[in-house]
Amino acid sequence: MKLKSKNLLTLSEISKKEFSELIDYSIKLKKELKKGGNKPLLKNKTLTMIFQKPSTRTRVSFEIGMFQLGGKAINLSSNDMQLSRGESIEDTARTLSGYTDCIMARVYDHEMLEKLAEHSNVPVINGLSDSFHPCQILADFMTIKENKGKLKGLKIAWIGDGNNVCNSMIYGCALVDVKMSVATPKGFEPSKDVVSEARKSTEIEITTDPKEAIKNADVVVTDTFSSIHNRDPKRTKKFLPKYQVNSELMKLAKKNAIFMHCLPAKRGSEVTSSVIDGPQSVVWDEAENRLHSQKALLVFLINA
Numbered sequence: 001m002k003l004k005s006k007n008l009l010t011l012s013e014i015s016k017k018e019f020s021e022l023i024d025y026s027i028k029l030k031k032e033l034k035k036g037g038n039k040p041l042l043k044n045k046t047l048t049m050i051f052q053k054p055s056t057r058t059r060v061s062f063e064i065g066m067f068q069l070g071g072k073a074i075n076l077s078s079n080d081m082q083l084s085r086g087e088s089i090e091d092t093a094r095t096l097s098g099y100t101d102c103i104m105a106r107v108y109d110h111e112m113l114e115k116l117a118e119h120s121n122v123p124v125i126n127g128l129s130d131s132f133h134p135c136q137i138l139a140d141f142m143t144i145k146e147n148k149g150k151l152k153g154l155k156i157a158w159i160g161d162g163n164n165v166c167n168s169m170i171y172g173c174a175l176v177d178v179k180m181s182v183a184t185p186k187g188f189e190p191s192k193d194v195v196s197e198a199r200k201s202t203e204i205e206i207t208t209d210p211k212e213a214i215k216n217a218d219v220v221v222t223d224t225f226s227s228i229h230n231r232d233p234k235r236t237k238k239f240l241p242k243y244q245v246n247s248e249l250m251k252l253a254k255k256n257a258i259f260m261h262c263l264p265a266k267r268g269s270e271v272t273s274s275v276i277d278g279p280q281s282v283v284w285d286e287a288e289n290r291l292h293s294q295k296a297l298l299v300f301l302i303n304a
């Protein structure tokens, strides 16, 4: 149970086999926990978390996940660190490597994570950057597998902003042979490089038509129209009303389609309450699964 890659920064660094193993192990850890508890696989191990941006799910699930595996997590706001006074990321990485077994960082600039990983002797996990959110996608595919019993051959429709979560989901689809159709307004498409890399393994359709994208979908996904790093207050207007996931649009997906959202959500914006709080929504399982899938990831990265 070990990943070849030292770090998890995008999802592109892991193999199809490793991704499937991670998902199956996440489901196993979840069952084990519900039966009474997990084994202390990370006893005396530590995770250091750095946050440049706010978080509810990522912070709490990593911290509790380490506790449930017998280890400990510490949480640092980058404002409280010497980073905020100009200490370099390289020196920070070297220093932290001497104390801790793993570093998780939520940052603006993805390059900062790459530098952190390059200069750290311990694994580095991306807890969200402006470009990727791989931990979210581990939980998402775990949730899809739990709900659909399989992954291969499914179709995911992504409606809205082609953002960091969307980029990682495209990589995820390539790892499990899932088709993905992405509907965004012009200018809000996911990364071209990510799309062309993923197209080597699966079908990724990019369109401006949400009705086209959602046709025959087994899974419908959206995210905020205004990610933490987007500062334009008029951004949301460019998506509405066309890209809102509402009951009318959901009717065009498969009858048994599930709805997913990484949260936090803005009801009445990217999704209506009739959908996110409706019978097709699996968002609470999805949020809970962050805990289980990140525990699997921590074991795979730390427990060499």
Ligand code: CP
Binding pocket: 054, 055, 056, 057, 058, 059, 128, 136, 262, 263, 264
């Ligand atoms: N989905 C997610 O990463 O949530 P947080 O921003 O609350 O961590």
Ligand code: NVA
Binding pocket: 128, 163, 164, 165, 223, 224, 226, 227, 228, 229, 262, 263, 264
């Ligand atoms: N796309 C969102 C995800 C939040 C978990 C953001 O980057 O703010």
